[in-house]
Amino acid sequence: MSDKSYTDIQFVEMIAGGSEEREVAIRTLMKEEIRQKRITRQLLRLGAKPEECEEIVNDAFVALITGITRGKFQTGSSIWAYLYGAARNILWKMRRGEKLGNFLPVETIQGDPDASVEERIILGERREHLRNIFRQLSEKCQNILHLAFFEERSNEEIAETLGYKSKAVVGVKKSECLKGLASLLKNAEVSFE
Numbered sequence: 756m757s758d759k760s761y762t763d764i765q766f767v768e769m770i771a772g773g774s775e776e777r778e779v780a781i782r783t784l785m786k787e788e789i790r791q792k793r794i795t796r797q798l799l800r801l802g803a804k805p806e807e808c809e810e811i812v813n814d815a816f817v818a819l820i821t822g823i824t825r826g827k828f829q830t831g832s833s834i835w836a837y838l839y840g841a842a843r844n845i846l847w848k849m850r851r852g853e854k855l856g857n858f859l860p861v862e863t864i865q866g867d868p869d870a871s872v873e874e875r876i877i878l879g880e881r882r883e884h885l886r887n888i889f890r891q892l893s894e895k896c897q898n899i900l901h902l903a904f905f906e907e908r909s910n911e912e913i914a915e916t917l918g919y920k921s922k923a924v925v926g927v928k929k930s931e932c933l934k935g936l937a938s939l940l941k942n943a944e945v946s947f948e
Contacts, residue, residue: 763834770823781820790835794842803846811849815841847933888939896932903929 761769761783769780785791794815795808803811818841822828828837889897898917902908910922910929919925 763832766834767823767828770820777820781816784834785816790838794835794839797839798842798846801843801846802850807846807849811842811845812838814845815839818845884943888943889936891939892932892935895928896935899925899929900932900936 766780766784769776791812794812798808798811799805815838819834819838822837899913902913902916908916910925913919913925914922
């Protein structure tokens, strides 16, 4: 069987199978430069820096392999659509880390017994400011974002919990909510550094 004759289902079976089959499948997928370039172009359109794209695409492959081996990949899905979605999510997580990483240094201050009273007060003020910004979102958005990011629920689980028709509807709504939150954060007149 040549590389070009593998279907998505065959790739999934190979990755889920033994290490030798997995290696062949991964090598074959990594050779698909045209598709990788498409993902890179999409990442650039979403605001990724060129030097970040290769790392993001590689991390997306790791997410694909992990998703398949843990049984989270749905066989009706396209591998390339999954990779694109994983790459997009990795980029968003990177951006959240850049924007909110300095905003809530919980581990560094809470876990540090030598943190000054001033640092603890600043942390409390930052948390309260973020809570107030979050409360400006609609109740639906607050619920969706809370379930997605604090409880780490999938779109499918959120759809079931909140009564949406499908995980796709939740995905669209979550995207709208994140844009709204980003806009509120951008308009906030407080420095988080």
